[in-house]
Amino acid sequence: MQIKHFFDDPTHLVHSALNSLTITNPSIAFDKENKIIYRRPRQDGDQKVSIISGGGSGHEPGFAGFVGKGMLTASVAGTIFASPSAEQVRRAVLTRVPTEKGVLVITMNYTGDVLNFGMAAEKAKAGGVSTEFYAIGDDVGVGRAKGGKVGRRGIGGGILLLKIVGALAEAGGSLTQVYELAQQVNRNLISLGSSLERVHVPGREIPKEGETEGVIPYGEIEVGMGIHNEPGSKRVKASLPELVKIMLAQLLDPNDSDRHYTNITKDDKIVLFMNNLGATSMIEFAGATNECVKQLKEDYGLTPVRVITGTFLTSLDGLGWSASILKLEDTKLGSGKSMLELIDAPAESVGWANTGVATSTWDADQSATFDKAATDTADTSKTNLTIDPQQASKLLKVGLERMAKAEPDVTRYDSIVGDGDCGIGLKRGAEAVMKLLDSGDLPTDAVGFLNKIIPVVENEMDGTSGAIYAIFLNALAFGLRSQDTGSSKAVDSQTWAKAMKSAMGDLAKYTPATKGDRTLMDSLIPFADTLSQGGSLKDAAAASRKGAEETKSMKASLGRAVYVGAEEEWMGKIPDPGAWGLAEFFDGIAEAS
Template sequence: MPVSSKHFINDPTQLVSFALKSVKYANPSTSIDEPNKIVYRKDASPDNVALVSGGGAGHEPSFAGFVGDGILRAAVSGTIFASPSVKQIYNCISQRVGENSGVLLIVMNYTGDVLHFGLATEKARAQGLDIEMVVVGEDVGVGREKSGKVGRRGMAGTVFVHKICGALAATGASLKECAGIARLVSKNLVTLGSSLSHVHIPGTAEMDECVELDEDELELGMGIHNERGCRRMKIPKIDCLVSTMLKQLLAGDDKDRAYLGPVTMGQEFVLMVNNLGGVSPLELGGVTAHVVESLEEEYQIKPKRVYSGTYMTSLNGHGFSITLLRLADTGLGCGKDMLSLLDAAHETLGWSSCVCSSTWSRPPSAPAPLIECDPTPTSSLRMDIPVFITTLKNGLKKIIEAEPELTRFDCLVGDGDCGTGLKRGAEAVIGFMKAGAVTEDPVSTVSRIAGVVEESMDGTSGALTSIYLNALVQALRNGSEATKVTGVDASVWAKAGMAALSDLGRYTPAQPGDRTMMDALYPFLAEFEKTGDVVRAAKEARAGADKTKGMKPKLGRTVYIEQVGDIPDPGAVGIAVLVEGLAGI
């Protein structure tokens, strides 16, 4: 699956420099040493331990986004996916962290980071600085046998170490205590990532085809530096993928990867679902819900905290990682347990969670049931049920068949949801009819269909259709009361249809010629009322839809597009397709 090589900033050096500067603009408590690529706090207590972390750029908001009161004192950045130099790190810990009661370096387990931070640590110790270094590695993508002496890679779980130790340091804890808690948290962390693609680094050549994933593949065990995972697999359904990942994270029978040992009753966990950079918040939310529910169903684990968002990325990686932190006793007393430290106040850009402890501690409550307070209207009108069902079903089936074409049109000139929205509505109404819910009373039936459409269709087309159907209900009832007619024929539907169109005008200014669904709906209803011939009316609707090709739009999202070419309005085509089905042509 080829990845995009298009970027707004293609110079990687300039990109990193400006990204680091953005932190000081968004968080005025921070400053930047541009030559050394160090983001640091301007003012910090000399009585507290100074937490320092860092690594290659491309993992934002890590690490610079976690600089601020309550988490990191400073962060050092390398170039994209490359460790900062020893000189940068040494300049940071010797000159940019201010007075302190010791320096704790939190380093992710990658060879370059460990060597460079380690050498800087030894240089600082040689100068008499009180300093400790903790290496975090919690990836389960690679087992013990393969990782060997190198150990596990550092992943998004490192952010938990930052947050917990940063909050502890803010209480005035000693360097020994902070380093001890950092190691305790690391020991109880597991993370696994998966991605649909590898990423393209700005300013580099196109990726080799052998690295790219096929359209139907994903990489399980994806690292944060574009590394290959533990295996490639066909993209499964999300519940199967989540189940596979949780098994690798928690299964105690896999001796090569059972880093936490068997999961037993009473163990408590914190969950992080981390965006690798290219997953929409909508999709990440869906993934998070699956993870939370699978944890409870498969492992009887209800996370004490759930963090879902962007914490440690791989540029714009189209993937996510799951991190589980097993809560362990810190031995430091009240207010210094892992949960309290996670909940502690901070002033940083990267740690987005702001739900307070008291909210988490509230017992869950079921929502109160909704009370049905909208009775279905009725009338004295009577219609032929089989004819109604057959006619309407023919039109709805045409809509379903036309979905790919309508979606393609809307992707070219709109937001891409017209075809799928109409299809959802059509399928829902067919389901309503199959359930035997159609009655002889057209007012009652159309009213209930309006409710089905309202629940199943979203977007502009859903709103307009629901309004029109409700107006049609009112028009049918008013017409029957005025004329005392009880039988429903074409003339009754036609008159009610035009009256409903007039009511629809209260909510939309659309008229024929504006390039909307009205270009097909109005000529259909006008011809149907005039002649009672549904076939002729359907042909007028198709002609109206065809006229929208090249028509300058006056309403809707299409007005923002300079050229629509010969693409017709999707809503108008949808109306034409529906009424052609009703007419049997």
């Protein structure tokens, strides 16, 4: 792997790369603090649906390089190969783009991106902004069996999807139309990459001489490698024509039930989208494109109506490339809005290689910026739903105290089946919420009460469980607000049950985890289901405890427990740490009720 770099400070590198976009395209601006690239206000003042994407840095020009007229409205960057925080995305939605026509938050299907972009989308929706969220998954390198509930990863073909939905938004499409088109394109999109070598991240420790872990041996090719060095389906020794044959088979073979996501026949019209992972020489990349087109014609009877090649979504200096095939399908959106017309529509973004920035854009006054005052995402308008804040505080504090006291057990469990930080995270969050409750500054408005707690959870609880709690609480606030009929009403168990059912539905958009996966959902789902079915708080807590106990005998299908530790050492003895901690909380509030 290449270990020589011009930059040894990855933070400075990311900031420099993002700022460079404002030099090459004067219609965009840079919020350095939050690593947001965004379009300056439109010259014509016409409002359109805003599209926000993003993800870890190191994939340039994706995603910030696609901000501009005809594509993205804004992009949010994390550090190299790491998702940006939900707070960064929240600020992009609320302070850097127009929201009058709605916002589509769209990213690639990776856990960190889905949770953090999803949390921001839920907060925006709870705050009254029409918002939709979508995670792109186009990769067939990891099939259904291995991908499981996580589904397909997002790789190079996702950029073609962003181009299409960006063009529809520019053409005046509604939020519903843009969101539904994203889903339609994804159903018809398949991608696969291959690489000769893994990559080295600037600033990370240089492998010691003789170390071979993770290195692809000379002469071998990783078929299906992900954009963060993740393994693919297999390693092969093959010539370029042999490699292309293997890749096209994984993409198009209708008999491969593990990878057959889109049925494409010789009667279909297709677009071939070739993406350089960063370091493949242009002459070899051109040769690979030629070979793909040749075999598509000869072996499958397919002649692409468009062949788009370029460096769109890289893996730093990845020595490989990916091929994506889009089956063109009727959008039913009318003239000028077919998939092909939207692909051909002009776009003024640095990363879209098939077009450039128009002269009129360079000549226009580009001094304006979007810099709206930052506001709390939560909708602070009062509702007519009331609670007794003292009674609610009493119940919560007993539950939170039990959760905090369970920290040693939860930490011990997580040290065996995880990375050991679950207990500390739960305790830190519980203590922070208890401190808020002790302040006494608690409204009688039920939604307002929740909105006091939510930012504490967001700021004090980290990790995957923290993100899940934050998304759930935001969605719970939305579920409560949606039951406000305009007349004063004390929130009862039925109201909470309906709100929880709504929140569980929203949470399912951002995590594939469900009952039986050995996660905190094994505690949360039984609690919510029991309340929804008319059970008492004590009944719901008992169901939650039963669910947590049952995780002791479950095989993990999500999270670090899938690959951490020897299963025989804990199976039947150790519960899921997150489920156990949550059950302690529910036991506490039931005890105090």
